[in-house]
Amino acid sequence: MTRLIARRLLVSGLLVGVVSLLTFLLQAAAPGDTARTILGDHYSPAAYARLHRELGLDEPVLTRYGHWLAHALRGDLGTSPVSGLDVxxxxxxxxxxxxxxxxxxxxxxxxxxxxxxxxxxxxxxxxxxxxxxxxxxxxxxxxxxxxxxxxxxxxxxxxxxxxxxxxxxxxxxxxxxxxxxxxxxxxxxxxxxxxxxxxxxxxxxxxxxxxxxxxxxxxxxxxxxxxxxxxxxxxxxxxxxxxxxxxxxxxxxxxxxxxxxxxxxxxxxxxxxxxxxxxxxxxxxxxxxxxxxxxxxxxxxxxxxxxxxxxxx
Structure with a gap:
């Protein structure tokens, strides 16, 4: 029974990691981004480029996922860039x-x-x-x-x-x-x-x-x-x-x-x-x-x- 639970916990840890990665990749592939949501319908290209860079959206997807995962493993799920509230x-x-x-x-x-x-x-x-x-x-x-x-x-x-x-x-x-x-x-x-x-x-x-x-x-x-x-x-x-x-x-x-x-x-x-x-x-x-x-x-x-x-x- 102990071995069964240990195997289940190992598989569960892998499952959490795979699901979090797939969610991140799917969200990155969806049309639009956080910068456009924050700026609304009317914004200048310069304002968009500046906010896009400030949010780290110009970095590769896997790099952004790595940053998120490093914080998540420490118990920090981050702050919403839209509402500013702690997740x-x-x-x-x-x-x-x-x-x-x-x-x-x-x-x-x-x-x-x-x-x-x-x-x-x-x-x-x-x-x-x-x-x-x-x-x-x-x-x-x-x-x-x-x-x-x-x-x-x-x-x-x-x-x-x-x-x-x-x-x-x-x-x-x-x-x-x-x-x-x-x-x-x-x-x-x-x-x-x-x-x-x-x-x-x-x-x-x-x-x-x-x-x-x-x-x-x-x-x-x-x-x-x-x-x-x-x-x-x-x-x-x-x-x-x-x-x-x-x-x-x-x-x-x-x-x-x-x-x-x-x-x-x-x-x-x-x-x-x-x-x-x-x-x-x-x-x-x-x-x-x-x-x-x-x-x-x-x-x-x-x-x-x-x-x-x-x-x-």
Missing amino acids: TAQIASRLPVTLSLTVGATAATALAGVALGVLSAVRGGRLGRAFDVLALAGYALPNFWLALVLVTLFAVTFPLFPATGYVPLEDDPGGWARGLVLPVTTLALPGTAVFAKQTRDAMLAALSRDFVTALRANGASERSIVLRHALRNAGVPVVTLVGLTFIGLLSGTVFVEAVFAMPGLGGLAVQATGQHDVPTIQGVVIVFTLAVVTVNLAADLAYGWLDPKVRSA
Whole structure:
């Protein structure tokens, strides 16, 4: 297990480096640059040349990336040349919003999906077929339509939850929770039925194995068989789906933050991309990549707990 984690950490470090380099190169190849964004529509060639040189844009791309990487390795993500704000401070102020949405939606999807999937596997019949239909509907539901329906019903027609904005947890825990209900539901609802279907299929495969028959023959209770034995054996594909759900929701927060006017990292990334704000883009990309790496490592640790064969690898 230790060797597995060491290998994962090595691969993760290489992944962060490759992603940061590709992001830098793609941004450099995009039309326009930071100097034009700062000067606006009307500027003289002399002013542009002077600012272009001051920002270091006349240097080769790899040289500029090397300067950024040297500072990043020391924990300095730089300063936005457009806004003049510290990149680390901007990310720190917006990260709780994105994490609240992503972690909340992942937890809601996993808990509801596992509960419904186990129920469907145990009961079967029409309930199982209903989940197949719901899973297809979950894939088909557009997020923007679902968000508008939820806002119309639960923020306008029945004003139970706020339609926009974000309240920090430390300021008002109740307001923080109420403000997350609609955006988290928008993110979680389409994937819940899909999660339930995958859980049901894994549970059915586990319940059909020989050890379950032996447990029933020895008089073990059905509840113990389902919750202690079958669910644990079905856990590996479910853990995989939890990791994939979290990673997918990271990109989904970009849209949800815009619809519900929440100041998260998605909005910051979109704004920085339009302004050719390279330090901010690099900072957001690094945070997203580290989040993916952390989730994958957590999934590996969960595999080791669920499957002893992984621990001995």
